[in-house]
């Protein structure tokens with residue numbers, strides 16, 4: 001296999017994935033608070049847009065003013081955001097032994113650009129793995145939600161949110177298929193469950209991994 005997956009030796013890399021309105025940001029924040037309270041050093045971050053270059057990428061890929069973009073252009077912009085994010089923020093924090101919590105990562109690209117835009121899955125995965133030097137999360141938490149339940153905002157939708165329900169159904173199925181491909185590194189939860197219940201399930205699953213993380 002060309003890209004077998006690299007798991008950091010130090011620190012703990014946790015990723016939240018899911019469709020629009022699935023509660024990733026809330027759960028990332030709750031996990032950050034809980035682990036910080038236990039004395040862990042934690043980096044809470046997100047894609048796209050948490051680096052200086054990434055901010056510009058985020059504006060281009062998500063602003064409705066951008067209008068139509070070639071699908072490969074869009075994929076490469078998300079890949080550029082990932083490369084910068086991994087090398088300038090995520091990897092250094094892991095090397096310091098910290099817990100890194102990211103709101104979205106490679107699976108979002110495979111789901112949105114691969115399944116949503118219908119780009120060749122194998123080629124796209126090569127690009128995504130190359131951009132991130134194949135660094136994989138120790139745990140990806142997938143908050144699974146029917147897209148028709150996820151849209152609460154009907155105004156000011158960004159470029160992705162403006163896509164059809166069918167697009168978002170393809171995205172959802174792709175997320176689930178990615179989790180099924182590698183269950184050892186995934187926790188799939190029903191996003192409609194109570195916030196506190198989801199949070200407790202994430203903490204319980206993470207517990208054995210935390211031995212790899214430093215405390216402040």
Ligand code: TMP
Pocket residue numbers: 046047048062078104105106108109110112113160161
């Ligand atoms: P969010 O940060 O509010 O979740 O918005 C990010 C949007 O960008 C969301 O619609 C998913 C999309 N996205 C991709 O299409 N590809 C990617 O690689 C990433 C990280 C996000």
